[in-house]
Amino acid sequence: MSIGTEITGGSAPEPTMEVAIKIWRYDSQTGERALKLYEVEAPEWACLLDVLDIIKDRVDGTLAYRKSCRMMICGSCGMRMDGGAVLACKERMKPIVDRGHVPVISAMGNMPIVKDLVVDMxxxxxxxxxxxxxxxxxxxEPPEREYLASxxxxxxxxxxxxxxxxxxxxxxxxxxxxxxxxxxxxxxxxxxxxxxxxxxxxxxxxxxxxxxxxxxxxxxxxxxxxxxxxxxxxxxxxxxxxxxxxxxQGIDHDLGAKHAKWFVTSTKTTGWLRETELVPKTQGIVSAIKQTKFALGLARRGKVPLPFPPHVAEEVREARALHDLLKEQNRRGAAGIVQGERGLARIERTDEGGAKRDIAEITPGEEPAAAGS
Ligand code: SF4
Ligand code: SF4
Ligand code: FES
The missing domain is CATH 1.10.1060.10 (Alpha-helical ferredoxin)
Known part of the structure; x- marks a missing residue:
């Protein structure tokens, strides 16, 4: 009887596929570690978690991993596939099998491994x-009525x-x-x-x-x-x-905050990061004096420009216009952050070049408004 038939319990067997995966097995009690190959038959709709279940049911009941909801809600089944973290219940195996690839499954990083794919969280x-x-x-005292947030x-x-x-x-x-x-x-x-x-x-x-x-x-x-x-x-x-x-909010005592503030000032005034002034502006004069010898060495080798006169970019007006635009839109604090690939995907370009100014914020659950409406 095929695995597909057994899993569905129906009369018509479902199409199945041969899946091969390698799993890093580890036992923190004994320190034993080994990369083991498993080959099983699984339904074509199987995700990585289904394949692990089949291995545990039919090949090796000692395999340890976490799971619960099976639908990307509980967060239990995090593990690594080919060195990158994934949710096992989200990763479909069919495209991987079609490519003839044998993925390597291991425990998540940056957390101690308890056993096999289970980490200490x-x-x-x-x-x-x-x-x-x-x-x-x-x-x-709580308000009389519930605090309703829009x-x-x-x-x-x-x-x-x-x-x-x-x-x-x-x-x-x-x-x-x-x-x-x-x-x-x-x-x-x-x-x-x-x-x-x-x-x-x-x-x-x-x-x-x-x-x-x-x-x-x-x-x-x-x-x-x-x-x-x-x-x-x-x-x-x-x-x-x-x-x-x-x-x-004026909480800028960390060097990282000072560094970020200098970035803004520097790009606004010259269109460049004025690196020579970075140390005094972020670490203070005393630290800058201590590093003078090092800085002079860099300058001699042409690694940093001399601070005066500051080099101003030809297109500095673009950098300043961007500043003005953010100010105009009152994009201060968190409202000014548009980052990452998803964020960049939202910045539309006009035919004339430059960022479009009238993109409406997208409200979850609503259709984006037509441009200009
Ligand atoms: S990857 Fe990190 S941020 Fe994303 S859902 Fe998991 S814990 Fe949350
Ligand atoms: S961006 Fe920052 S928080 Fe995110 S993974 Fe890199 S170092 Fe960690
Ligand atoms: S089992 Fe719940 S997120 Fe995967």
């Missing part, structure tokens, strides 16, 4: 808890609220690899979910906490978290929004 949860993921409304008010945190806490972003985080204490993409996206919530009154306190060591400015902007997130949360964009909100 305690460090993940402790960072989520550190975000105080609950509303702190800031009033002594869709418009909630739109800025729409993406962050989609997080299912699967850990796929954390698995691929560059910064966390070198600093395990970095708060990380999932926790910081959760942080913005509350900073941007109109019902929360603790945004300043929260921003101050996220601006401390191992916080938002330690992100290397590698964008792997945006790339791997299976729910389109775009955690890197959330971190950018936290940075922009911090600067808007």
């Amino acid at each position: 305690d460090p993940f949860w402790s960072k989520i808890r550190a975000m105080k993921p609950w509303l702190q409304p800031g009033y002594q 869709q418009e008010q909630m739109n800025p945190i729409h993406k962050e609220a989609l997080c299912i806490m699967c850990g796929c972003c954390v698995s691929e985080c560059n910064s966390m690899e070198s600093d395990p204490d970095f708060l990380g993409p999932a926790a910081l996206a959760k942080g913005f979910r509350f900073v941007g919530d109109p019902r929360d009154g603790a945004d300043i306190e929260r921003l101050n906490e996220y601006n401390s060591e191992h916080g938002i400015w330690d992100c290397t902007r590698c964008y792997f978290c945006n790339e791997r997130c299976p729910k389109g949360v775009d955690p890197r964009d959330a971190i950018a929004k936290l940075g922009a909100e911090s600067v808007r």
